[in-house]
Amino acid sequence: MVWKAHQIGTPLSSLIGWTEILKMENVNPDHIIEIEKDIDRLQTITDRFSKIGSIPTLKNTDIVTETQESYNYLKARSSKLIDFEFVSPNETIHVNLNAQLYSWTIENLVKNAIDAMKGKGQLKIEVLANDKFVHIRVSDSGKGIPKHLFKKIFEPGYTSKKRGWGLGLSLAKRIIEDYHNGRIKVVSSEIDKGTTIQISLKQL
Ligand SMILES: Nc1ncnc2c1ncn2[C@@H]1O[C@H](COP(=O)(O)OP(=O)(O)OP(=O)(O)O)[C@@H](O)[C@H]1O
């Protein structure tokens, strides 16, 4: 299923309703604050989508710098139990990019990776280029994904988490494939060893 911006609005208002209900229950307020932060971010993105007639503007951008900046931001805010590594070619690589949506996507891949490692392990972000494409790989040493779920995890609503919404990867796919004409997929995963998820974009 491909979501249109106005359709994202409906589950979002429903999420806001659910958090109000949770506030009346005996739920740890820290968790609600986290949910509300995510809702705020999604709200910013849907607003942005609808404002510009659902086509976010893409700009000629150096993906190496952009990825490095997201990496630095996430590393600074993550637990010291995560071993971070960034690997990239020593040159600029230009692609058509909406930097805000891209960094949101990287953040969601990293969040999933940290969840899969239960907060402890190795996380690598790698930028690789060939003549036509650039690949951005996010690898973790977490619990892995069974092969039969490689596609399914990108469907809206699919989650294996108690507090998951199953939204992160479906929005990531929409952002990369629909708006950037790129690809996102699981390139490798092994149970209890780890997972690599790859974004591919055409170079300018
Ligand atoms: N790096 C990973 N390692 C293992 N499993 C993963 C990884 N990334 C995603 N998954 C699986 O894919 C599911 C869907 O991910 P997705 O980001 O769409 O939703 P979520 O993380 O469960 O919830 P949300 O992102 O909405 O908070 C996860 O619940 C998990 O089972």
Ligand SMILES: [Mg+2]
């Ligand atoms: Mg997620």
